[in-house]
Amino acid sequence: MTLNTLKARLAQPGLICAPGIFDGISARIADAMGFDALYMTGYGTVASHLGLPDAGLATYSDMVNRVATFADICRTPIIADGDTGYGGLLNVDHAVRGYEKAGAAAIQIEDQEFPKKCGHTPGRRVIPMEDMVRKIKVAVEARESSDFLIIARTDARTTLGLDEALRRGEAFARAGADIIFVESPESEEEMARICATIDKPLIANLVEGGRTPILPRATLEELGYRIAIFPGSGFLAAGTxxxxxxxxxxxxxxxxxxxxxxxxxxxxxxxxxxxxVWDFDKRNAA
Known part of the structure; x- marks a missing residue:
């Protein structure tokens, strides 16, 4: 997989649907199916790797090692959850460099306070917008290649309202983020407003049982979304x-x-x- 694969696909029409991968088995299954991108879900990866909730308990080392494992397994570009960047500005710089070196095609960084929480669970708080803008600028400067994409996510909708989330999304776009992710809009009307307001490629996060309505592909495309991620579908199906x-x-x-x-x-x-393994054993039989 080359980094510019996802960037080039974004330049083409049509919705990119990225299923959530969370362990080696899900990664191999999804990679073999012909998707344009895969999404390394923080919730699923933390649950699978540590058996813990996605509540800021996994470290940068935990997650970057998962990125490297998945990138080694997969030919498909991987969008990787980078939480809050794992701390302050220097941590963001380190995380971006590490995720890019590990083989991700994009890193997602959010504006939650630490410790963060899953975006469709209660109790999330966000940092000041200006602090997140600085994180995005650092992330853009830290990457070696512009083909490695920076995704800026805001969780402001749930606690501060849609107007504030839109204000942040526009600010993050001006700061240099390649893709904007307004988390957990609560209606199709809100999703339409997001797409009409922010002039950058947008992500729809479709979590079964979450706050955002699950819409058909055609509707998402009509609204203006470029990427739809399905972070929970795989591990919810596996759990059943x-x-x-x-x-x-x-x-x-x-x-x-x-x-x-x-x-x-x-x-x-x-x-x-x-x-x-079988072929190797045959070739090297004593």
């Missing part, structure tokens, strides 16, 4: 499937008769790259 098969094992003591609900073992082994 795991719970179902684990319940079967608990109640029946067997998976007999449930094979059709499971990914075929041979196909899964090939997905994980075992063919290379």
């Amino acid at each position: 499937a795991l719970q179902a098969i684990y319940r079967t094992i608990l109640e029946e003591g067997s998976t007999a008769g449930h094979e059709e609900s499971l990914y075929p073992f041979d196909a899964f082994s090939r997905l994980m790259g075992f063919e290379r």
